[in-house]
Amino acid sequence: MFKETNLRSIAKGISWRFFATTTTVIIVYIFFGRLDLAIAAGVAEASSKIILYWIHERIWQRLKWGRRMIEPFNIWFTGLPLSGKTTIADGVYEKLKSMGILVERIDSKDVRKLFPDVGFTRDERNRHIKRIAHLVGTLQKNYVSAVCSFVSPYVESRDFVRKMTKNPVIVYVKANIETCMKRDYKGVYEKALKGELKNFTGISDVYEEPIDPDIVIDTEKTTPKEAVELIVKYVKKYYVK
Amino acid sequence: MFKETNLRSIAKGISWRFFATTTTVIIVYIFFGRLDLAIAAGVAEASSKIILYWIHERIWQRLKWGRRMIEPFNIWFTGLPLSGKTTIADGVYEKLKSMGILVERIDSKDVRKLFPDVGFTRDERNRHIKRIAHLVGTLQKNYVSAVCSFVSPYVESRDFVRKMTKNPVIVYVKANIETCMKRDYKGVYEKALKGELKNFTGISDVYEEPIDPDIVIDTEKTTPKEAVELIVKYVKKYYVK
Incomplete structure (x- = not known):
């Protein structure tokens, strides 16, 4: 039986952050037109959300819903x-x-x-x-x-x-x-x-x-x-x- | 053996979005002081990232790293x-x-x-x-x-x-x-x-x-x-x- 390790949840958080923060910086820049502040917001977002993402992963790890078993043959x-x-x-x-x-x-x-x-x-x-x-x-x-x-x-x-x-x-x-x-x-x-x-x-x-x-x-x-x-x-x- | 269904990945994306976008809106508001634009940026972020999150989940589903087996006794x-x-x-x-x-x-x-x-x-x-x-x-x-x-x-x-x-x-x-x-x-x-x-x-x-x-x-x-x-x-x- 599988358990996701803490390390896996953290690594997923970091790899996700790469895509997510880039997207945030682009969106904020489009809305406000200031790259410096957009990047600063991105940094604040990234640091808070890696922790939040980890908590979110650990909660889902405990939920069984949506995990399908392959029918054994x-x-x-x-x-x-x-x-x-x-x-x-x-x-x-x-x-x-x-x-x-x-x-x-x-x-x-x-x-x-x-x-x-x-x-x-x-x-x-x-x-x-x-x-x-x-x-x-x-x-x-x-x-x-x-x-x-x-x-x-x-x-x-x-x-x-x-x-x-x-x-x-x-x-x-x-x-x-x-x-x-x-x-x-x-x-x-x-x-x-x-x-x-x-x-x-x-x-x-x-x-x-x-x-x-x-x-x-x-x-x-x-x-x-x-x-x-x-x-x-x-x-x-x-x-x- | 477990497979994560598509539906599970989508549900995780939505539940994550709830925490993540709220955080983004708060951060953008702190940096720019405009709640209307902060919310608009949040909406733009949420819609783009649910899809991005789903792709990210499907990639990790294929990676075995960080999944620990319980030692059978x-x-x-x-x-x-x-x-x-x-x-x-x-x-x-x-x-x-x-x-x-x-x-x-x-x-x-x-x-x-x-x-x-x-x-x-x-x-x-x-x-x-x-x-x-x-x-x-x-x-x-x-x-x-x-x-x-x-x-x-x-x-x-x-x-x-x-x-x-x-x-x-x-x-x-x-x-x-x-x-x-x-x-x-x-x-x-x-x-x-x-x-x-x-x-x-x-x-x-x-x-x-x-x-x-x-x-x-x-x-x-x-x-x-x-x-x-x-x-x-x-x-x-x-x-x-």
């Missing part, structure tokens, strides 16, 4: 492992942050690193996504938006996301499994094919395609850069007015 | 079931909110209601508290403080709280188990004594007293009202300057 990326969710989500997050929006980035790998025993069964995944949805909802109650990237392969987990978070934007990052396997720099698809990774989405576990995503990114046709632009445009249109 | 209540954590925590939360602080209230019963399968074994409780500490840490990254009440009976869970959250204030709500049992309006102690509730802190599970709590509330000597005042005073002293 939740951009949720779903898709096969290595479909490109993280890359696009990172790009969207950086862009939104540079626009001055209060936003949190939540990525599957970071959370799983912190909680290594989350698991990959249907139940465990659903519980996990519900926890994340709760986290996002709590952030949003406090005016923080979120950019999340999780495989989130089941219809019911994405339902948690829709129900438990405000202004959800489900982004389906669509990629052929062959393409994802070609990108397999982590070696996870290889391990899954050998049976070393259980419940691996796309190989030994199902990915249920989203029925009504808000945005579909077809990675065969859209570059990550284009995807970021498209999603940011969507957010600007609906949530950052 | 985490008030964490620990203690036996029915020791009075929730009552005191609710009071502290309401008081902090009324002071205009951005703060989230997290209570054990609300979270357990949302996630009924959390469990009560040592491992499950620790995992649970770690999740809550992660939630609080994420809120704090976004300038939101927290008031949390959890039995949190183990040393290691409270260590998660200290490590994963900023400015932790561990409040130990101390009460004799006999007193808690007398207050047993929920009937939980009765059930625990009958063996219907397993791993019940104080009966069938241990409560490890905090070694170095920041605040100890002895409920035999301190009323909830006094406890709230004491804790808010502490927060004011260290975090809300």
Whole structure:
């Protein structure tokens, strides 16, 4: 939460004085035709009003009226492992942050690193996504938006996301499994094919395609850069007015 | 996150004009001794400067300099079931909110209601508290403080709280188990004594007293009202300057 410091109020008073006193001197000169007295009046005005301006700023600092909150949103990326969710989500997050929006980035790998025993069964995944949805909802109650990237392969987990978070934007990052396997720099698809990774989405576990995503990114046709632009445009249109 | 609306900038301009133009008229009158011209100069000044003030406000709205964030804190209540954590925590939360602080209230019963399968074994409780500490840490990254009440009976869970959250204030709500049992309006102690509730802190599970709590509330000597005042005073002293 923001508090304006005393120094900010004083600096605003001085910068304002520059414009305001110049205007006063010009007006007084027009009315009275005496530059010396006009400047003297300007000096008297400037010294009294810097203090008055400071008092005025401190009073307004306490008034909440006219301060609008940005409606918090939740951009949720779903898709096969290595479909490109993280890359696009990172790009969207950086862009939104540079626009001055209060936003949190939540990525599957970071959370799983912190909680290594989350698991990959249907139940465990659903519980996990519900926890994340709760986290996002709590952030949003406090005016923080979120950019999340999780495989989130089941219809019911994405339902948690829709129900438990405000202004959800489900982004389906669509990629052929062959393409994802070609990108397999982590070696996870290889391990899954050998049976070393259980419940691996796309190989030994199902990915249920989203029925009504808000945005579909077809990675065969859209570059990550284009995807970021498209999603940011969507957010600007609906949530950052 | 805050945005100042156009209307707020205009209203500030008008309220400022009231003080500023009165001052100008008085100064011009002192210098030139003609009230009619002084008022005319005032009118000319007021009309030009409301617009100038608005422009000035919109420029400052874009500058981040001089906006200070309140250092987010985490008030964490620990203690036996029915020791009075929730009552005191609710009071502290309401008081902090009324002071205009951005703060989230997290209570054990609300979270357990949302996630009924959390469990009560040592491992499950620790995992649970770690999740809550992660939630609080994420809120704090976004300038939101927290008031949390959890039995949190183990040393290691409270260590998660200290490590994963900023400015932790561990409040130990101390009460004799006999007193808690007398207050047993929920009937939980009765059930625990009958063996219907397993791993019940104080009966069938241990409560490890905090070694170095920041605040100890002895409920035999301190009323909830006094406890709230004491804790808010502490927060004011260290975090809300």
